[in-house]
Amino acid sequence: MNVKSVTILGVVAALAVAGTWAVLQSSPQGIAADKRGQTVFPGLISKANDVTAIAIRDNDTTFTVERRDNGFFDKASGYPTKPQAFRDLVAGAIGLAYEEGKTADPTRYGDLGLAPPGNAEKSGRQVTFTNAKGDVLADIIVGNRDNTVGGARGGTFVRFPKEPQTWLVRGEMRVPVPHTAWFEINLVNLNKDALAKLELSGGGLDDVTMVSEKKGADLTLQSPPEGRTPDSGKVMRLSFMVDPLSFQDVRKPSAEPKPDARKLIATGQNGIKITVTSVGELADGWVRIGVESTSDDSKKQADELKPKVDGFEFKLSKNDSDMLAWGMKDFTQEPKS
Incomplete structure (x- = not known):
């Protein structure tokens, strides 16, 4: 990725955060939550340009997209992927902000699209950002969309790996699935x-x-x-x-x-x-x-x-x-x- 591309990614990330903040300040407030309005990944905006790989677990299949000096590629095949899809995912994660806590009952995860692997229709998609050293910069399970929270971008149900609590957050992470959605086919x-x-x-x-x-x-x-x-x-x-x-x-x-x-x-x-x-x-x-x-x-x-x-x-x-x-x-x- 060249300097210009890196700068663009930083600008997109900043706009994502600003947009989420504006929505939180101007829209009606529902059930109160201790974390309402807080950014889900507060440190990610300063590390956006350090993200070199995104791993996506879609039901029981995992694939990884890598950023290299000359573009973005599917790790398994080496085939080039869409640059904008990578950037949108990073910017989307940066823009997420807590709205309210939801269920911590695993039997109800499927209602939010956050079920564990094995149920293709109700399974959540785990998205993991890592840097060149393999350090995890962000890790989240993305479920169904929810348009009732207000604002143009609506909200998304999410859960963090190994944590039972689920959340409704404002913002959207556009996860390209199936696998070929990353490619110009x-x-x-x-x-x-x-x-x-x-x-x-x-x-x-x-x-x-x-x-x-x-x-x-x-x-x-x-x-x-x-x-x-x-x-x-x-x-x-x-x-x-x-x-x-x-x-x-x-x-x-x-x-x-x-x-x-x-x-x-x-x-x-x-x-x-x-x-x-x-x-x-x-x-x-x-x-x-x-x-x-x-x-x-x-x-x-x-x-x-x-x-x-x-x-x-x-x-x-x-x-x-x-x-x-x-x-x-x-x-x-x-x-x-």
């Missing part, structure tokens, strides 16, 4: 005007080729089986796989793809070539994505896309992974009488 758009060819091959399944003769023309299925006609709806559905080409999870490379792995090759009118190769079982949806430029017109686009896909494996949606297994019978139908 749309890698590239090859829409109808941009797409020249789609090819499916390998995996012991049918080879399928679709071609758009000119920019903006519909894809045409090549060499359909005798006695069957192309199903234009299915042909169009395959094109949606690259409009946009997106993912639901990301990881470091695992085993190498099989020599005859199932592949989808999408070629753009400008010469860009994107190869989606299945890794492991086709039904699992994990793929590698390769990019190459076959013309001067596509070089810039390929250069921008390569860093986003090189060295990673991506999980496709079930709809997309299912389409990788389609053959000629899936893309054709019996002639209508």
Whole structure:
């Protein structure tokens, strides 16, 4: 993070505190609490720029986002994350202020969205901020929102790990969940005007080729089986796989793809070539994505896309992974009488 980014984070944090203070001074007061109006993490504003990692436990899954010199990254995969999501979480924590104490009965935690792991719908999300040394700067379990406390930002139910007491606090911590909410999941758009060819091959399944003769023309299925006609709806559905080409999870490379792995090759009118190769079982949806430029017109686009896909494996949606297994019978139908 550069100096400018650090300064921005400090300003956002300060504004968050100021906004919370103003709301507390101007809104009606409900049930009194000894801590009403006190900042939940009073020392965090001076340490905002020391936060180098945020760990999030969502039900029974934990993932960590790290701040490094050149950006923000998912610790497990090394994939870049949205910088603003990291900054918003820190600023949100700084802006929290106590409103009133709630239940200390564990059997009622679920009503506030603060149940322990094991109940996905009612489980709280534990958010832990640490510095470069691994010291914990803030640790809190975030539950449901509550809009009855007044003010534009409303309130949130929270609890601290290992403490039974729950609280309603003013302010909001925007916790990006699921995991992929941290990522820009749309890698590239090859829409109808941009797409020249789609090819499916390998995996012991049918080879399928679709071609758009000119920019903006519909894809045409090549060499359909005798006695069957192309199903234009299915042909169009395959094109949606690259409009946009997106993912639901990301990881470091695992085993190498099989020599005859199932592949989808999408070629753009400008010469860009994107190869989606299945890794492991086709039904699992994990793929590698390769990019190459076959013309001067596509070089810039390929250069921008390569860093986003090189060295990673991506999980496709079930709809997309299912389409990788389609053959000629899936893309054709019996002639209508």
